[in-house]
Amino acid sequence: MPVRVAVPVRGGGLPVRGLRPPVPQVQEIVFRNFYTAFLSVRVQRPGPSGSRRWVTCLRDYCLMPCPHTEEGSQDYFSLRRHQMLCDVDQVTAVRFILRQPSPVWLHFTIEELQIFPPGQKSPQKDFPSWLSQLTPPEQPASLHGELPDPEKVSTEVQQMWVLTEVIRARQAAARIGRFDVSPAILLVGAPASPHFWRSPPGGGCSRRDGVGVWGGLSRQSDGAAQGPTVALFQVDGCYDINLLSYT
Amino acid sequence: MLDPDSGLSLTIARIVQRLKGSSLHSQLERQARVSLHKPEIKLESLKEDIKDFLKTSGWEKKLQNAVYSELNVFPSPCHPAAPPEHMKEPLAYMRKAQGSWEKRILKSLNSMCTELSIPLAQKRPVSEQKELLNKWNEMGTDEPDLSLFRPVYAPKDFLEVLMNLRNPNYENGEQPSFRSHLGLIQVPLKVKDIPELKEDFGELGLNIGQLGIDDSAQVPPEFFENEHVRVGQKVLAEQDSAAAQQYVRQGCPTALRADLWALILNISNQPEDILYYEQLKSNVIQHDLLVDSLIYKDVKLTASNDDYYFVFEDYLYQVLLCFSRDTSVLEHFTYSSATPPKSYIRGKLGMEEYAVFYPPNVAPLCFLYHEPSKLYQIFREMYVRFFFRLHSISSHPSGIVSLCLLFETLLQTHLPQLFYHLREIGAQPLRISFKWMVRAFSGYLATDQLLLLWDRILGYNSLEILAVLAAAVFAFRAVNLMEVTSLAAAEAVLADLSTLKVMPLLQIFLFATVT
Numbered sequence: 001m002p003v004r005v006a007v008p009v010r011g012g013g014l015p016v017r018g019l020r021p022p023v024p025q026v027q028e029i030v031f032r033n034f035y036t037a038f039l040s041v042r043v044q045r046p047g048p049s050g051s052r053r054w055v056t057c058l059r060d061y062c063l064m065p066c067p068h069t070e071e072g073s074q075d076y077f078s079l080r081r082h083q084m085l086c087d088v089d090q091v092t093a094v095r096f097i098l099r100q101p102s103p104v105w106l107h108f109t110i111e112e113l114q115i116f117p118p119g120q121k122s123p124q125k126d127f128p129s130w131l132s133q134l135t136p137p138e139q140p141a142s143l144h145g146e147l148p149d150p151e152k153v154s155t156e157v158q159q160m161w162v163l164t165e166v167i168r169a170r171q172a173a174a175r176i177g178r179f180d181v182s183p184a185i186l187l188v189g190a191p192a193s194p195h196f197w198r199s200p201p202g203g204g205c206s207r208r209d210g211v212g213v214w215g216g217l218s219r220q221s222d223g224a225a226q227g228p229t230v231a232l233f234q235v236d237g238c239y240d241i242n243l244l245s246y247t
Numbered sequence: 248m249l250d251p252d253s254g255l256s257l258t259i260a261r262i263v264q265r266l267k268g269s270s271l272h273s274q275l276e277r278q279a280r281v282s283l284h285k286p287e288i289k290l291e292s293l294k295e296d297i298k299d300f301l302k303t304s305g306w307e308k309k310l311q312n313a314v315y316s317e318l319n320v321f322p323s324p325c326h327p328a329a330p331p332e333h334m335k336e337p338l339a340y341m342r343k344a345q346g347s348w349e350k351r352i353l354k355s356l357n358s359m360c361t362e363l364s365i366p367l368a369q370k371r372p373v374s375e376q377k378e379l380l381n382k383w384n385e386m387g388t389d390e391p392d393l394s395l396f397r398p399v400y401a402p403k404d405f406l407e408v409l410m411n412l413r414n415p416n417y418e419n420g421e422q423p424s425f426r427s428h429l430g431l432i433q434v435p436l437k438v439k440d441i442p443e444l445k446e447d448f449g450e451l452g453l454n455i456g457q458l459g460i461d462d463s464a465q466v467p468p469e470f471f472e473n474e475h476v477r478v479g480q481k482v483l484a485e486q487d488s489a490a491a492q493q494y495v496r497q498g499c500p501t502a503l504r505a506d507l508w509a510l511i512l513n514i515s516n517q518p519e520d521i522l523y524y525e526q527l528k529s530n531v532i533q534h535d536l537l538v539d540s541l542i543y544k545d546v547k548l549t550a551s552n553d554d555y556y557f558v559f560e561d562y563l564y565q566v567l568l569c570f571s572r573d574t575s576v577l578e579h580f581t582y583s584s585a586t587p588p589k590s591y592i593r594g595k596l597g598m599e600e601y602a603v604f605y606p607p608n609v610a611p612l613c614f615l616y617h618e619p620s621k622l623y624q625i626f627r628e629m630y631v632r633f634f635f636r637l638h639s640i641s642s643h644p645s646g647i648v649s650l651c652l653l654f655e656t657l658l659q660t661h662l663p664q665l666f667y668h669l670r671e672i673g674a675q676p677l678r679i680s681f682k683w684m685v686r687a688f689s690g691y692l693a694t695d696q697l698l699l700l701w702d703r704i705l706g707y708n709s710l711e712i713l714a715v716l717a718a719a720v721f722a723f724r725a726v727n728l729m730e731v732t733s734l735a736a737a738e739a740v741l742a743d744l745s746t747l748k749v750m751p752l753l754q755i756f757l758f759a760t761v762t
Contacts (some may be wrong), residue, residue: 019520023419030326032328032418035416066437069435069436069437070338070434070436070437070642071434071437073337073338074333074337074339075326075329075337076326076329078326078328078334103418104417104418104435105416105417105418106415106416106418107416108415110638112328114328134264199326213530
């Protein structure tokens with residue numbers, strides 16, 4: 001899956017990609033935190049008159065209850081549809097806004113980001129199979145003569161095939177549905193600081209009182225007929241925000 | 248984080264999985280089958296009747312206790328995407344530090360082996376096995392030559408490691424600033440402050456009766472003690488773990504303590520437990536581990552010289568030698584940041600794993616339990632629930648790093664002058680209190696006071712009370728400490744804790760200090 005690395009545009013806006021066909025709903029976003037205190041998520045959706053608007057679907061979700069201390073700093077998080085403020089159907093772009101008000105951390109970012117559309121279970125989420133064997137006597141033995149639904153089986157097989165194709169096509173040793181978001185943004189700190197405008201090569205956000213914006217993960221159309229399960233995203237751009245200043 | 252529904256299902260799934268193969272499960276099945284012969288069980292309402300039977304015969308309670316025990320011991324399930332090492336310890340740099348510490352210990356052990364030309368593990372010759380079996384109950388009379396063995400590490404070595412722990416993503420500048428900590432611990436873990444501790448340790452409040460305070464000679468027993476003992480007997484009759492845990496927060500009457508602790512730790516002396524102990528004993532007899540000599544030496548140096556514990560020397564050997572071979576202890580490594588090193592028996596391809604640990608605190612338990620197998624089980628359960636956290640590097644709130652930070656923070660916040668003074672004279676308070684906390688005060692307090700303290704550890708399922716007590720001791724001796732001018736003098740002031748009364752100190756520090 002191609003990932004385009006965007007060049008930071010200082011003080012500028014976000015380069016806008018052309019219109020794209022809408023992507024199916026977002027079911028779950030899974031990521032690993034790295035010292036981000038609060039997360040906001042905005043999605044871009046088609047508006048009533050065909051234009052696209054940005055809508056906030058998660059506002060200041062707390063990842064670290066006490067930003068000066070380690071609690072929650074390297075934990076894994078899941079954001080599900082029902083936690084979002086708005087409908088996340090027909091999403092064309094997703095924007096993650098990371099905030100870390102504490103000045104004691106050198107870098108903050110989120111890692112191992114995965115976005116799952118509905119119908120595809122997040123990989124490790126199925127419960128052990130014996131759990132369904134716990135109350136066997138109550139289930140009537142109704143499957144004896146019945147064959148499983150062919151439609152369902154074929155969709156599942158299709159999904160598996162698409163996933164394996166995607167794995168093969170990718171060079172990085174990353175899991176299905178993982179989107180490499182590289183350097184995006186940055187952050188801002190007290191203007192007096194010499195590192196004010198620095199954007200770190202390794203990605204993520206650095207330095208104080210940061211607000212980091214990951215510009216857009218927007219869907220790229222690549223022509224191939226894709227099943228409902230795989231959506232490809234690419235990093236769109238990033239920009240600096242100066243929200244806080246100590247001068 | 249998991250949202251509540253899937254979190255609950257995962258917890259249930261995990262507990263069921265753990266209990267599925269246990270002896271409790273087979274006992275429940277057996278009971279259910281036996282109950283089929285009873286007249287009150289009808290075929291139409293089989294399931295309900297069996298459930299009622301299990302309830303009335305007390306088996307449901309046993310199951311409840313087992314579930315409660317699992318909930319207490321294992322951490323809440325983390326995110327399904329999290330790898331297993333994340334469950335052991337979420338912070339990567341702490342995992343790394345624990346790994347290097349273990350390597351260091353292992354290297355030290357290995358070099359000791361090479362120096363003394365003793366293998367880490369070897370099979371005992373048959374004659375030696377017979378001899379050991381005969382002497383099993385009086386191993387203390389043995390006087391092997393242990394002069395060449397040195398301890399693998401001392402508390403101060405471990406403290407050095409903890410002092411040098413740094414988060415690479417933290418602003419560890421050279422200049423002192425508001426970011427650097429004034430104490431020895433420099434990692435920014437979340438620790439509680441006194442208002443939060445007051446809330447957590449609510450049952451230690453001034454208006455609530457405590458054993459250790461309200462059972463002293465001057466207080467008539469009708470006020471508190473008699474009633475408390477009555478309630479304790481009732482709790483034991485009900486055999487309810489959760490109720491017992493709540494009860495011991497106010498202290499345990501001496502006569503009931505052994506049974507109450509066994510109830511809280513969910514230890515029942517089943518035949519298979521006794522068998523397990525016998526099996527461990529036979530492992531000890533057949534194989535000789537290097538660790539055994541270290542244990543001997545440690546026991547000889549500490550407990551045998553102690554006025555209170557020397558009588559238990561033989562018990563200590565029996566328990567500790569078995570413990571070093573107990574592979575079921577390894578289960579706790581799934582939630583401990585430590586990883587057990589492996590040792591191979593010379594000449595055999597078999598793997599015998601053992602945990603390298605800082606000799607833990609068995610001696611006080613000998614006062615309570617007299618049969619070796621029960622003593623062993625209690626000790627093992629206490630180790631895998633609490634004491635292992637004192638010997639490994641982790642970010643857990645009851646881990647030794649958090650306890651040290653909690654101690655230093657409490658002292659700085661509430662006794663700033665004392666803290667500053669001690670720091671100026673080169674006597675960082677943690678240097679003195681570390682050895683108390685890492686041994687859970689065993690060997691420093693009088694035994695009855697120690698057992699009252701451990702009642703609270705069990706009751707609150709946390710070791711934070713150790714840090715609070717350490718700070719309270721400093722507060723108590725603050726006047727003397729303000730006058731000392733060196734680390735040695737400070738240590739002398741705090742050398743003897745055997746006359747201290749634990750509960751009044753804790754109460755005053757938490758609830759009666761003007762801030």
